[in-house]
Amino acid sequence: MAQPFVQDTIDKIPLDVADKTLFINHVNEEHQDELAMFINIFTKASIREDSVPSIVELYSDGMLLALTSIDNNQTDPTEQYFVHFTSPVIDAASLQEQYITLLQRAATKLGKRTIKLRDQFFTVMDGYYASPNMYRLLVTAPDNTPLNQPGYAYLLDLNASFAASKLDSGERRDSNDSDNTDEFQGVYRYYSLRKAWQDADSSSVHAWIDVYMHGDTSGGNWAKSLDTGMKIKSVREYPEKLEHLIDGQCLLICDETSLPTVANLLENWQNPLSPLVIAITNNSKDINYLHDITLSEYLSKDEHFRQDNLLHIINTPATALTEQIMTTLNSRLTTTPNKIDKVWGALEAANIKSLRPQLKSVLGLSRQDMTIQVYWRA
Numbered sequence: 001m002a003q004p005f006v007q008d009t010i011d012k013i014p015l016d017v018a019d020k021t022l023f024i025n026h027v028n029e030e031h032q033d034e035l036a037m038f039i040n041i042f043t044k045a046s047i048r049e050d051s052v053p054s055i056v057e058l059y060s061d062g063m064l065l066a067l068t069s070i071d072n073n074q075t076d077p078t079e080q081y082f083v084h085f086t087s088p089v090i091d092a093a094s095l096q097e098q099y100i101t102l103l104q105r106a107a108t109k110l111g112k113r114t115i116k117l118r119d120q121f122f123t124v125m126d127g128y129y130a131s132p133n134m135y136r137l138l139v140t141a142p143d144n145t146p147l148n149q150p151g152y153a154y155l156l157d158l159n160a161s162f163a164a165s166k167l168d169s170g171e172r173r174d175s176n177d178s179d180n181t182d183e184f185q186g187v188y189r190y191y192s193l194r195k196a197w198q199d200a201d202s203s204s205v206h207a208w209i210d211v212y213m214h215g216d217t218s219g220g221n222w223a224k225s226l227d228t229g230m231k232i233k234s235v236r237e238y239p240e241k242l243e244h245l246i247d248g249q250c251l252l253i254c255d256e257t258s259l260p261t262v263a264n265l266l267e268n269w270q271n272p273l274s275p276l277v278i279a280i281t282n283n284s285k286d287i288n289y290l291h292d293i294t295l296s297e298y299l300s301k302d303e304h305f306r307q308d309n310l311l312h313i314i315n316t317p318a319t320a321l322t323e324q325i326m327t328t329l330n331s332r333l334t335t336t337p338n339k340i341d342k343v344w345g346a347l348e349a350a351n352i353k354s355l356r357p358q359l360k361s362v363l364g365l366s367r368q369d370m371t372i373q374v375y376w377r378a
Contacts, residue, residue, distance in 0.1 A: 151240025248341030
């Protein structure tokens with residue numbers, strides 16, 4: 001599957017597909033943990049904490065990965081490895097497919113949950129506001145929906161919502177239908193299930209999909225356009241990386257897009273230690289979204305959790321969000337000097353890029369103990 005970089009690789013012809021540079025930049029910036037997993041699983045190399053994995057080049061039969069040491073300001077790659085695809089890549093779609101295949105194989109070898117490519121359908125039952133800017137879709141979900149996996153996300157096709165009668169008759173509304181709107185054509189969005197449960201009366205699985213409403217956006221417009229009985233199509237599923245939060249003192253960082261994941265986490269929290277939560281909202285009243293949840297058995301025993309451990313930041317354009325987060329964290333660690341052992345956070349791409357190195361510098365955590373990822377892009 002993989003081998004150390006050899007001279008023969010120089011003679012390979014680099015892949016020429018649409019959005020190749022965008023793909024490489026995206027993976028290098030936001031999926032370093034997956035590249036590290038590829039090197040660990042498909043090569044005999046072990047990655048040091050001061051090494052950063054990256055894609056150097058893509059070819060039809062695989063990708064050239066590099067490990068670059070960040071120690072002593074060294075920026076040149078110290079090691080390179082070639083990881084083979086299982087089938088030749090011929091275009092952008094097959095590149096995505098082969099990357100996901102590698103991800104599935106590596107995760108399976110490690111016994112981890114991983115991404116799934118399959119069509120699933122939800123049926124809209126109702127829609128209402130759960131907070132001033134969080135619109136909740138109540139849906140019936142597939143029977144195989146995970147019930148107790150916070151952050152479990154579905155990639156929804158915003159252009160594939162249609163009346164249930166069309167699904168029953170084998171018909172689908174597509175881009176060729178005269179009655180169809182092009183508003184959401186080719187638009188896909190990941191949404192995490194806020195909660196999923198087995199309904200006692202119907203025995204079917206019900207779920208909440210919470211959509212942050214902020215202006216004229218594809219996701220918000222799509223959510224408000226859905227009527228009772230309409231079908232929602234998902235084409236991909238992705239489990240959140242939360243296994244490291246099972247023990248130790250944890251820090252959770254979220255904004256409106258990741259509030260559903262954190263709310264679900266707090267309802268299912270099994271770690272004996274109460275987490276510290278930094279929640280960022282643009283509207284001060286949206287923090288009630290977390291205050292209104294039913295805490296897990298562990299957290300319900302902590303009488304001061306909501307008062308002492310939920311740190312609310314009202315986002316203000318005058319100050320960079322990363323600065324607000326680090327100021328809030330440092331202030332808390334000064335007054336209550338607890339050592340942070342684990343971190344999970346999800347924010348906008350630019351904020352994650354600036355926040356990640358600052359958190360690593362201040363907290364000194366390993367790659368395995370700190371998951372900071374992108375949930376959206378400005």
